[in-house]
Amino acid sequence: MDVKKTFLSWPVVRQLAGGDPLGRGAAAQSARTAALQPRTVTADSVAHSVCPYCAVGCAQKVFVKDGKVVQIEGNPDSPVSRGKLCPKGSASEQLVNSPTRQTQMLYRRPFGTQWESIERDKAIDMVVDRLLDTRRRTWQDHDDDGRPLRRTMGIAALGGATLDNEENYLIKKLFTAMGAIQIENQARI
Template sequence: MNMELSRRSFLKVAGAGVAGTTLGSMGFGDAEAAVAAHVRPFKLATTTETRNTCTYCSVACGILIYSKGDVRKGETAVITHIEGDADHPTNRGTLCPKGAALKDFVHAPTRLKYPMIRKAGTDKFERASWDQALDRIARLMKDDRDANFIAKNEKGVPVNRWTTVGFLAASATSNETAYATYKVVRSAGIVAFDNQARV
């Protein structure tokens, strides 16, 4: 099929295409996107917005967590939506696939929600309270430090080393928390200290 197209007709078609593309890029072209843009505020209207940091890696992307139920009023909060924080300087609202799946991670039936202790001689983990877990950790660390702390080396020079334990810090923390963690670990004499960001 042969089609005659004048210069004027070509410019009209090209102009209409540019106008349509421009409107589409501004959000006017897709009816579904327009409806979703109007529905979104209503979907999140009854939720509480909480800013947080993604827990997966050391990039520390900002996220917005939307939940129903107010913990401060004694209600159980249920997370209904998680998205990237557009105001966060690190990710500007974008999330990687792991970060985009955070809601599934939160609601996973296999997610660990409380401390578990495996006693010697058994292959089963038992649920423990936070007080029990922290007391046990503190007791075991104190006993190990008392037994293995090196105050001076073979030349009599003070070294204050504790080489039988290692510490792995989390990467999704603030600078202040990281600084406090570093000071506590080094003041205890722990030599083997690394961060999840590097692993």
């Protein structure tokens, strides 16, 4: 859209002639800028979420249009973050919309050089089979003096700071129930 420039359309003239003597408002705004609108205006719905990056738990508003995330902003109703997000949290929209986002399970066979796609259920079954086999092979029921141990030293867990407290709690419960004692979290390291 080409708008013909006139003497009266110059910003300095608008600044001096209008009600914006310091040139910080309408006088400094171009026609293109005035026509812009935020992506959030056209959103079909707003979902409330929590930033996935660290354990702080900053609340987010996720704006969705036509089934696609179009913007993520801090939620001002949150007592934790009061509407603010760090640079990673502000860019978390890229997690779902990145063209390089991995959306399928990949497996590399032993001594293989290429990754291959496999079904999610097959991947879960493979993990469960290996976990149970490791637990069975490395289970220590008693020590040399007959004292009960009921543990495995063949399984360890390292939780990440991108998980929230509830997720880390459930991971700790799961691995403890399996007999693992080497359970740590990135936030403590």
